[in-house]
Amino acid sequence: MTALLDKSPVLLLFVVLSVGTALGAIRIRGISVGPAAVLFSALAVSALDARLALPEVLGTFGLALFAYTVGLTAGPSFFSSLRRGARPVIVVFGVLAGLGVLTAILGRILGLDKGTVAGLYAGANTNTPGLAAAIERLGGAPEPTVAYSLTYTGGVLVLLAAAAYGIRHGGQEVAEDLPGSEAIINATIKVTRDNVLSVRELTVTPHGRVLFSRHQVADGSVDMSRSETVLRPGDRVLAIGPRAAVEHITKQLGRRSKVNLDEDRQDVDFRRIVLSEKQFYGRTVAELKLWTRFGARATRVRRADHDFLATDGFILQAGDRIRVAAPREKMSAVARYLGDSEHGTSDINPLGLALGLAIGLLFGALPILIPGLGTLVLGNAAGPLIIGLLLGRMQRSGRVVWTLPHQGAEVLTQLGLLLFLAYAGGRAGSAFIDALRTPLGWKLIVAGLLVSAVHGIALVVLASRVLRANGPRTAGFIAGSQTQPAVLAFANAATRFNPEVALGYALVYPVAMVTKILVAQILTFL
Structure with a gap:
């Protein structure tokens, strides 16, 4: 069977996706890890045999597709968030940037390499695009994936606890200066x-x-x-x-x-x-x-x-x-x-999609000189992401429509993410097992829990004291800042789908996503 999978990357891909998505659909008390389970299934398969890894071009394609469609979808709300909701956006940006500093300090104390530090940041904050950006920046090195895998679960659990605390103990007033405070x-x-x-x-x-x-x-x-x-x-x-x-x-x-x-x-x-x-x-x-x-x-x-x-x-x-x-x-x-027709509303608009992706990849390949850091190449994650944000804000240029129907964008986003996770996990299986057998693995787990705890505590305190947000909105801020669906699902269930949760989530999610990707990349330079 191993020989067959080694000779057929397409078969290997679908085996990994099948196992991963099946595991990701399992819910424990209403919570699942979702697409991230594909990463763990790929880790397990490659740990059995290091030859069971997918071609790099597949990971590059998935990464670029994922980053571009995320940017395209988030573009309008990202820029409107900057205009309409300055205070919560600044708070979330400050917390995530501060966590980057904390992670860098922990990396120095523990003697971690820059790839591991970036993976620690992405895993503790449960942000797969940040992991993708770090891996792409380091040329496919396995260290970010190993650190991410060891810290991801703890990040989910800690921020679930923070959301539960925020719902129970959050303030009861809603700040009137927050946009969209009511349906x-x-x-x-x-x-x-x-x-x-x-x-x-x-x-x-x-x-x-x-x-x-x-x-x-x-x-x-x-x-x-x-x-x-x-x-x-x-x-x-x-x-x-x-x-x-x-x-x-x-x-x-x-x-x-x-x-x-x-x-x-x-x-x-x-x-x-x-x-x-x-x-x-x-x-x-x-x-x-x-x-x-x-x-x-x-x-x-x-x-x-x-x-x-x-x-x-x-x-x-x-x-x-x-x-x-x-x-x-x-x-x-x-x-x-x-029109009033469902037919065609899920079309992926091939011209706009292909042209936008090409522009994003070209932009990501351009060298950018940064004083003190040298030359920065945004790469296949940040390049398409930034172009996606800009084109999503523009919506169209003459006859070229950049945006995608919501259903089509969701399908492409998830497809790109699954392809990249299957590739990334397949490159780090043996390194993951080795890390678990050494003190490094446990250091990463503890460091990840610390970063996640600071993340949750800071948001609960700032949301209630500075933003004067109520409990459901505080949980929405935490879910949006985490950029992972488990907390959002939990908060919706715990508040019986109080609209404050979705409003808080939507306000900070785009800024949180972009900030994490950029911070993860910056950590690979330090």
Whole structure:
């Protein structure tokens, strides 16, 4: 069997993937290690026979594909996080950078080589892309993989404990200056105040923007809200936006109505429409021109499992589900205009994907002179990642659409990750066994637990004291900073899917991912 696997790398790949994904699907108290199990299965196989290793080109392909699609997906939220949520982003960046310093100090004390230090950092913080960047920077050396493998499990367990503590003991207030502190809601408001205002004057509040989809005048007739619509006492209006913003508008206009305009679909209807018309990929909501064409209005956009307010500047992607309010007789025409077809929404857009990857790999191959450190080559991880972030933010250039449908991006991201993990584990099996038999292995385990503990404690303290985040949001910060799905799954289950968890996670995840990759690479220079 060993001889057969040695002669057939493709068969070896699928054996490793089969065993690893099966192990990764096993849940213990609702928690699984996920794709990381492929790394451990590859380690086990290569420990049996050092010849059972996959070709380097396979690992390079998986790494570049993974890094590029991560950047492409995170691009919009990464840059918006920098704009909208400076405080939590700065806190997470500071903690992760500080952990890099701590890891470097521990490496000096323990006499570790730079590859092992980088792997220790990646494993203690459970960040596979950081491991990938370190391995690629060191030309495929096994030391980062060994250190990562020994410290990964401890990192997951320690940060699970930190999330549990944060949920139980976190503050109860939510800082109002954090973006997206509440989910999108709608409410029918009855106008009782005499101060006559137009819809245009009400869309911006101190708590975020509000959209108005329909309007009922005192005689009971319902129509679409226009920007010039003037709200008078006795009118009702349907407002959509963050809870705090909707409540602010409610107090400004009058009170909540017992009549729900959402239930009146006789004249104005609403539905979710799948965006599958390619000409609109990467365009803004305003560029749809729904109002001028149909007298319709987009109110929300659902992407993956999250709802977003459909503001004029919101950039659309393939497969987005747009909630549209429109005159009943125009709804079918709106659906045809936007596509409303599942077919094609998972296409991988070969031109944009291939061109973006090529640009990323070329950028990663360029030598960059850094005073004091020498020449830095970003390589096959950081190069595609950075280009992916930039192209993900741009969305499209003329006729070239850079973004991928959410489902397609997820598939490619996971495929790239699995290919790289299968390759990396196959190069380090014997070194992993050797490390377990020496004091070095136990030193790494203890050092990893220390780094993970500092990570968890720092985030719990700073989230509650500096950011004044509540328990679920603190757990979301920890999950996002860890960039590993186990903590997110645990926090969601423990809080019964409190939306604060997802909001905290989404805010810091992109910055945490990029920071860890860069810090892991920097550690290979020290």
